[in-house]
Amino acid sequence: MRNTRYEIRNTKGIARKVRKIFPLFVFPISCFIFSPLFAASVTPVYDLRFFGGQHFYNGDISALSGNANVLISPAVKFNDTWSVIPTYMGGYQGTRDVQELAGGGTLFQDSTNQGFTVKTIYGLTPSVKLKGTAGARAEFLRETKDENWGDGLFDYRKYTGGVETEYSYSRQIGGRFAYDFYTLDFPNYRSLESSQDSTLARELAGQDVLNSNNHLFTLSGWAPLPSAVRMELTAYYNRRDYGEQPVVDASGSLTGTDRSDTNLTAAVDFARPWALGDSVRLVSGLQVGYAATDSNQNRYDARKTVFLRDYYDYTQMSVGPQITAGLANLPWMLTASGNYSVRNYSDRPIQDANGDYLSADTEVTNITTSLGMTYALNRNFKARAVATLGWSDSNQKYEKVFVYNYKIANYLFGFSYEY
Amino acid sequence: MNYSTPPQSRVRRFSGMFLSAAFLISLLSPVAVLAESITVKSFRAPVEVQRVKIPNKWFPARVGLELTSGDTIRTGAGARADIRMGDGSKMILGSSSRLTVQEVAPSRVMGLDFGRVKAWVKKLKGGNKFEVKTPIAAASVRGTQFEIGYDEEGKTGFLDVTEGAVALLKDGREVLVPAGARMEFVPDSPLGEPVPARSQGSLDEREGIRREVGLGMSKEEVMSAAAEEMRLAEYQEGKTLIDVNGARVRLEEYIIRRPVEIAAADRDKAFKLVVLNERDDRFDYFYYRGLFNATLPEDLSVALKDINGKLGTDAPSYYLTAYEMGQSNTMDYIKDTASGGHLVKVTYDGTNYILTDPANASNTRTVAKDEQTVLSGVTYHKIYDPVNDRFFSLTDAQYNAGDYNAAVYDPSNDSFKYIASGDTYWRTRYNTYSHVINGASKQSYTPKTAGLNTLAIDLDATFTYAGGTLFSFTETPSGSDVLHNRVSLYYGDGTKEVYDTYIISDEGVIGPVSAFNNMSSGSAFKSELLKWNYEQVAGATEFNGRKIDLVVEPKILIKSGLIK
Known part of the structure; x- marks a missing residue:
């Protein structure tokens, strides 16, 4: 009965979404129709990656599994002014990355994603490009042994539309600014509370509490620095509105205000090539990142009748060095990288092993190190292998429902084809 | 006529030839010029x-x-x-x-x-x-x-x-x-x-396309991270988890203020704790609705901190006057209700507990902590537990082997404290109680003396059972070394209830009795209990083979006074 109800709802939802996203496709479709097709040239770009591997989590070893990622982009250039880049992206993850295993995640079994975007580029002036983007993406997660594809609780669909302008002062110096609107829908996730009658549910309880409408602003700039260093700064500002998730107040009741988050993510990347003699080429890189989330949502811990204001707010600092080395005339390429990040939940008190709240705020430190190797079989085919080791350490000791302190590792090997 | 050609004519002829040649050249030369x-x-x-x-x-x-x-x-x-x-x-x-x-x-x-x-x-x-x-x-x-x-x-x-x-x-x-x-x-x-x-497109174009695709991918990562963050938050809050069998269990727990089923005049004094459990093939829920003596503060923990009793000479500001506890699998239900809640003041002099109704000082009784009787040469101890308001019997050997002092939960440090001589302890007791399964009353009690608040239920209330009698039987069906108890209640009308209770680890494994060695009573047992999960599977004649299966942390039950 429940599934039938969901199907009916989903059908309505799809129709609603189609109506919602149709305008997003008008721009690129119009470009297709009205551009001089007879003059178009198509440049296909392919990126195919196939990997196998395992992960290790606190001593447990996963079964050997595989990952596959496919990117196909038959770019259409109508003339020197107009071009359209449709892109298909698909992937299957049977072996999880270290980052995906956050929270002790022996949770996720496997996942797949399918996405399609269309980007239209118009050269307004010699140095200014205007771009329009529309796209859709779906990700399916099978987290339990008995879940079928499409039934995952956290499956989601994303619809995107956006515009961007890029200014190139020269080949080395430029910047871009973009605005994207996207929706995130979790079609299989409904709050349990919303299915209860008024005697068991709070007034104003939402149903699709994870669904959100998002406004993403992107600002990026790049320029050379002295000593052959290249720098790129990228910042994302994301406003996330949850239309069906009311804010909870200090009494544990729901208010008439819906949840709204803002997230700022900024990173500056430095890269510098080095030549050690005639045979060794090195490229060193460093990324310094900052992220912050500010939410009006709070949490009410009913188990302990504790109100946690601004539960979701956090700031995060990260630094990630990387070095890539190659030997002239040899097809080998070695990459070593690391990342150190500290996330501080400014209003989330830690808990002891029994769940009792203490005074300090929650802090989570993550360290990952990675070593990768690439061997070029020919111009397009490359054999690849990468091993990653990760640690998570936190002063949060209540781990009945989520693990904050763990060690994890994985390795992947396979090949890529780029064209 | 014979005409001779005059010189001028020859000039004109040459001139014409020249012009013709020039004309031809002029016709031909643009081809050469245009070709270049x-x-x-x-x-x-x-x-x-x-x-x-x-x-x-x-x-x-x-x-x-x-x-x-x-x-x-x-x-x-x-x-x-x-x-x-x-x-x-x-x-x-x-x-x-x-x-x-x-x-x-x-x-x-x-x-x-x-x-x-x-x-x-x-x-x-x-x-x-x-x-x-x-x-x-x-x-x-x-x-x-x-x-x-x-x-x-x-x-x-x-x-x-x-x-x-x-x-x-x-x-x-x-x-x-x-x-x-x-x-x-x-x-x-x-x-x-x-x-x-390249058959189509140059490297430059290809690199440009890759760059554009890469920019799009970067934004995709930011957007996908938003979805990932929401998912992790659900796990961090314990709203969804995967059990040891790889099955998903969803939990939602929340407090409802001013429950709509409470009379409008009293709603400000009431709250309801709701626990929802969803598995792939079933849905169970539990709720506890409490009605207090006074309007509840915004911080509910202030009112709840003394729900299990309070040590000290000052009476608690908040106490329950009624409650209703229900559990259901959406088809069957078990409902326990109590009303007429009032405070009972308990003072302990080292030998006896003096129970007093603070609203009526003349309503008082004295209960011995340990009342010994000898039957057939064997000494029995009738122990009174003022916290749980119950009597239980022990042999002399059992009495000498264990520690049976009453312990009171102290919310300030999440531990238990023994009631010592000279202590005053406040507790809540109810004048009426009923236990109902699918609409059929199974157990109930009312005061023996109309107009007087009950002080000790066993002494001050009259019990009624379905069919007139109740017989209970406890067993350990999984063996005596693991924490799985089955309590069966047999009523005089031929119906029965069966409660399988498990103390299980986070991984779903039934806990060993050895984990509670030397903790068979008192605060140590309850402190250890906090580390485990509590699963209760309830069956009844009225359920026709169906069960109510609830997994909750014992903390919830202890906090709400449901585990004594």
């Missing part, structure tokens, strides 16, 4: 031309403009120029490019300062050639199609040959690039070998 001309056939602005005779000045291009040796043509971003030669050869000068006509005839030589030009070259006669020179290399052909480009900033160039063959000359070395091949060149390196050309 280079003209702008069409263009998309901005395109400009600099005449060799007027240096340093750029003029807008126009259709039909003829380019001569030394003229330069340049295109802006997004612009292009279609340049035709008299013999049918043509060039497309790409955007952001600059080309100088160095020689028009008999060979045609162009200088590509930067940018790119694509050429379709007709077969040339004799030793004539068509050549495009970049600052670091030159492509020379006799008839072919090719594209050559040069990046001024990157100092890199390329040559793609579509038809025929193109000789690429750089630093004195000439490499013949055949059709379908590509040659890339940089300033300080000698020419390498041609490589297969």
Whole structure:
């Protein structure tokens, strides 16, 4: 009965979404129709990656599994002014990355994603490009042994539309600014509370509490620095509105205000090539990142009748060095990288092993190190292998429902084809 | 008539012949001139031309403009120029490019300062050639199609040959690039070998596309991270988890203020704790609704902190006057209700507990902590537990082996404290109680004496059971070494209830009794209990084989006073 109800709802939802996203496709479709097709040239770009591997989590070893990622982009250039880049992206993850295993995640079994975007580029002036983007993406997660594809609780669909302008002062110096609107829908996730009658549910309880409408602003700039260093700064500002998730107040009741988050993510990347003699080429890189989330949502811990204001707010600092080395005339390429990040939940008190709240705020430190190797079989085919080791350490000791302190590792090997 | 030709006529005749020849020449010469001309056939602005005779000045291009040796043509971003030669050869000068006509005839030589030009070259006669020179290399052909480009900033160039063959000359070395091949060149390196050309699109275009796709992917990652963050938050809050069998269990727990089923005048004094459990094939829920003596504060924990009793001379500000606890699998339900809640003051003198109704000082009774009786030579101890308001019997041996002091939960440090001599303890007792399954009353009690609040239920209340009698039986069906108890209640009407209670780990494994060794009573047991989960599977005659299966943390039950 429940599934039938969901199907009916989903059908309505799809129709609603189609109506919602149709305008997003008008721009690129119009470009297709009205551009001089007879003059178009198509440049296909392919990126195919196939990997196998395992992960290790606190001593447990996963079964050997595989990952596959496919990117196909038959770019259409109508003339020197107009071009359209449709892109298909698909992937299957049977072996999880270290980052995906956050929270002790022996949770996720496997996942797949399918996405399609269309980007239209118009050269307004010699140095200014205007771009329009529309796209859709779906990700399916099978987290339990008995879940079928499409039934995952956290499956989601994303619809995107956006515009961007890029200014190139020269080949080395430029910047871009973009605005994207996207929706995130979790079609299989409904709050349990919303299915209860008024005697068991709070007034104003939402149903699709994870669904959100998002406004993403992107600002990026790049320029050379002295000593052959290249720098790129990228910042994302994301406003996330949850239309069906009311804010909870200090009494544990729901208010008439819906949840709204803002997230700022900024990173500056430095890269510098080095030549050690005639045979060794090195490229060193460093990324310094900052992220912050500010939410009006709070949490009410009913188990302990504790109100946690601004539960979701956090700031995060990260630094990630990387070095890539190659030997002239040899097809080998070695990459070593690391990342150190500290996330501080400014209003989330830690808990002891029994769940009792203490005074300090929650802090989570993550360290990952990675070593990768690439061997070029020919111009397009490359054999690849990468091993990653990760640690998570936190002063949060209540781990009945989520693990904050763990060690994890994985390795992947396979090949890529780029064209 | 014989006419002689006068001299003037001969002059005119010569003159006519000359004119005819000149006319023929004039007819023929444009062919030769046009064959050697280079003209702008069409263009998309901005395109400009600099005449060799007027240096340093750029003029807008126009259709039909003829380019001569030394003229330069340049295109802006997004612009292009279609340049035709008299013999049918043509060039497309790409955007952001600059080309100088160095020689028009008999060979045609162009200088590509930067940018790119694509050429379709007709077969040339004799030793004539068509050549495009970049600052670091030159492509020379006799008839072919090719594209050559040069990046001024990157100092890199390329040559793609579509038809025929193109000789690429750089630093004195000439490499013949055949059709379908590509040659890339940089300033300080000698020419390498041609490589297969991309069938469609140049490397530059491909890199540009990759860059655009990469920018899109970066944004995709940011957007996908939002979805990932929401998922992790659900796990962090314990709203969803995967059990040891790989099955998903969803939990939601929340507090409802001012429950709608409570009379409007009392709603401010009431709350309801709801626990929802969903599995793939079932849904169970539990709720506890409490009605207090006073309007509840915003911080509910203030009212709840003394719900299990309070040590000290001051009476608690908040106490329950009624409650209802229900559990259900959506088809069956068990409901326990109590009303007439009131405080009972308990003082302990080391031997006896004195129970007093604070609302009526004359309503009091004294209960011995330990009342011994001897039956058939065996000493029995009747122990009174004032916290749980119950009596239980022990043999002398059991009594001497254990610790049976009453312990009170202390919310300030989440532990238990024994009631010592001289202590005052406050607890809540109810005047009426009922236990109902699917609408059938199974157990209930009412005060023995109308108008007097109960002090000790066993002494002050009259119990009623379905069919008049109740018999309970406890067993350990999984063995005596694990924490799985089954309590069966048999009523006089032939119905029964069966409660399987499990103390289980987070991984779903039934806990061993050894985990509670030496903790068979008192605070140590309850402290240890906090580390485990509590699962209760309830069955009843009225359920027709169905069960109510709830997994909750014992903390919830202890906090709400449901585990004594």
